[in-house]
Amino acid sequence: MDALSIKATEDTPNINFDPSTGILEISGRSLPEDAAGFYKPVLDWLKQYATSAKASSALAMKLEYFNTASSKVILDIFNIIEKISLDKKVIWYFDKDDEDMQEAGEEFSEIVNIPFEYKTY
Amino acid sequence: MSRTTGMKYVYQLHKTMVDNSLILVYEGEFTQEITKSVLLMAERNLEYMEEESSTKKKVFNVMVECLQNICKHNDKVAEDKLWNSAVFMIAKDEEYYSIVSGNAIENTFIPSLEERLSQINSLDKEGLKNLYKDMLKNSQLSEKGGAGLGFVDIARKSGQKLEYSFEPINENSSFFCFRTKIARVNE
Helix, strand or coil: CCCCCEEECCCCEEEEEECCCCEEEEEEECCCCCCCHHHHHHHHHEEEEEHCCCCCEEEEEEEECCCCCHHHHHHHHHHHHHCCCEEEEEEEECCCCCHHHHHHHHHHHCCCCCCCEECCC | CCCCCCCCCHHHHHHHHHHEEEEEEEECCCCHHHHHHHHHHHHHHHHCCCCCCHHHHHHHHHHHHHHHHHHHHHHCCCCCHHHHHEEEEEEEECCCEEEEEEEEHHHHHHHHHHHHHHHHHCCCHHHHHHHHCCCCCCCCCCCCCCCCCHHHHHHCCCCCCCCEEEEEEECCCEEEEEEEEEEECCC
């Protein structure tokens, strides 16, 4: 399976998914109006990855901003990760002064059944 | 006839902006591209202000949701000027940033919109959190790409009650005015 790499724009995040290491990183800002359109290839890639993951997976979420249109898709991403049978975790990064982003991570962790690790930057 | 006839509005507009502490006003069409430009301009404005980064982030987040709300719901009848123009403003006074928007809506949508906004205003912090989580879990993306979460998210980021009014335009439509306040000092 090939890696997935999408360069960031002013309103979409950088996507860097490496199936050989199991490190899946989403970073930057996610503010697209058409979140479903932007994330379609990301979700397709993840669905395929979820059935073929060979080792443990870590989804690193390093978001500065995300809009509510993205939040629904982020939950969809977590729901796919949740189904991976091998070890998996989410690493949720937030600015140490950004309580809203910390809380957003905690809320996602209450909805899905994946271990969350929190890191500040 | 002097060369200055009809120029008075320039000063009046300037004065209105200063009197209302407006730091940014955009009036006109709201396409995805324009929405993006307004957002970037507002962000640059904010960058130069001495403000807590958490406050700036809240203002930015609320702007995104407001602008995308207008953009999503303002493209009904592209031919008609009424539906093609809206207003977006940011004001800053001693205590608050205010994010203000105004756009035309059909009167038939008012009852459901009003119901949603007053439901949001009736909830406290914990209630809003629960509503947000429920909507996130249960709502499908609407055909316009929104998750219906916008207003709830705005209320949570603001921590204040949402302010709104409907000004009649004609028998079928009204102008929906919406204001969100973000405190500049942590309460």
